[in-house]
């Protein structure tokens with residue numbers, strides 16, 4: 001369980017919903033949190049999977065964690081894994097890779 005900056009964020013981050021397949025299908029979902037990238041995105045309900053990455057919390061105004069997207073790709077590359085071709089290890093599917101590797 002990831003700790004978010006404030007209660008409002010915690011309650012707005014999409015976790016799971018029985019009625020919809022994912023955050024983009026769920027009209028109640030406002031924020032998509034990518035654990036593996038540590039990115040927060042405002043979901044745009046236009047029928048696709050668009051979201052706007054946000055750097056600050058819209059509710060409490062705190063700066064959100066820095067995106068780890070580049071590191072994610074670097075780390076996979078270091079292990080000789082091509083995320084588009086190869087199977088991505090389970091720890092890279094969520095935040096676990098962040099605690100398992102050191103710079």
Ligand SMILES: [Zn+2]
Nearest residue numbers: 017019020026
């Ligand atoms: Zn839903």
Ligand SMILES: [Zn+2]
Nearest residue numbers: 005006057060
């Ligand atoms: Zn907040």
